[in-house]
Amino acid sequence: MQSLRQRLFEFLFPAETDIWLTILRFGLGLQTTLYSLSLRRDWNELLGGAGIGSRDLAEALLSVEGHLVPRLGWFVALGEHLGLREETVLAIAWICLLAAGCGLLLGLASRLSAILAWFLHLCAAGSGGFVSYGVDNFMTIGLFYLMLSPLPDRYSLDWLLRERRPRDPQHLGFWRRVLQLHLCVIYFFSGLTKCLGTGWWNGSSIWRALIRPPFNVIDPEILVRGAFVLPIVGVVICLLETSYPFFIWSSKTRNIWLIAICAMHVGIGLTMGMYLFALIMIILNVAAFGPRFGLRKAANRLTSGYRKRTHKLAGTEHSFHCAPSSVHTSLLISTVATSVLRIRSTKG
């Protein structure tokens, strides 16, 4: 039992460098910046109270879910108290989102930028509920994990200029693991649901997806010529997504699945015009399962200080990913992890 807990603990807190965090921060910075720029002319029209997105109605429906669900209406109401027009408040929100995206790109005020980007984007996605789609869901997921991760990473300006260092480097592995598990759940159920539809087995779903406005980027006449490929593509997508949690973990098959799933998203982006959606999925996948460059060297460097400390305290060398004192400080770590923690502390 103890061994099982120990293995679970080691699974949840693996050794990790901050390369994945750099990819996630830079990628989400790019995504947030492009997202803001792509909507710059339609922002007010989509998110205005009486605009196309029916913000007032969307927020009324959000209130049914809960009064604490973030929304742009809070800022608009605050702006009214300060004598600001709705358009001005929305413009400020857009500028702040763009600034947060640029901040993440550069790694400047990384934590603040991540929190600001997550919150503003969540507000926009909630308030524009009628006009939001997949890209919003995945941006929210990515930004949520980014703001909780131990920023800054070593390639950020914060690291270079302010000499700020994360106090709990072992959390790097934990948050990457959470992102990995989340993606596995998402792909598995996505693939499973697709498998239930006959259209994915005979190619008709691919055909319909590609000729359906506004995703009809490719001329249907061209698609008809390659119609024999469509069932193969449909089956491959089903199998790729459903088998993702089973093949992405093994070092032997990981790269194949990662490349295949990224190729699938590149295909979606190019053939359906969903560029931002493709980008966010690729960012999340590469951050979660991308190569672990220089893991051994960096992990040793990050944890050497901790090893010395534990030698002094306990006279026993722990594995470098076990850092009980700092793990205790995390409010978001599960009860399982903390119970294992106590056992390991007792052992030491």
Added chain:
Amino acid sequence: MNLAGIEAGYNYFAPNVPGGYKLVFELHYPDGRVEYELPSVSSHAAGLRIQGLLDGIGRIQHDVLREHLVKTLTQSAWREHPDVKMIRAVFGAISLPSITEFKHGKRASYQFLYAYDFSLEKPAEPKDR
């Protein structure tokens, strides 16, 4: 998870790819002229969102909610054409052909579902279904 916004799944186009929806504005000018227009936005990214909205409207079973959403889209068209006397918003489903049907010459067709007349004087009147 709901508050954090990370509860959403990934079941787009699953289990099958649904047909789309289309909204056409019939712009009636005081001189009797009639023009047709689609909801317009400035960018492709916003266009994807409008299509998502139309798909959402198509799935809505509640008449009042559907009318409200069509009305807000119509107001946007009105802002671009302030001299229009009346706008008829015609909402329909896009019927996509299968590969075989396409090879035989069938193309995407438009199936009428709802029409709403909007004018500055009178409130919206659902006409037909």
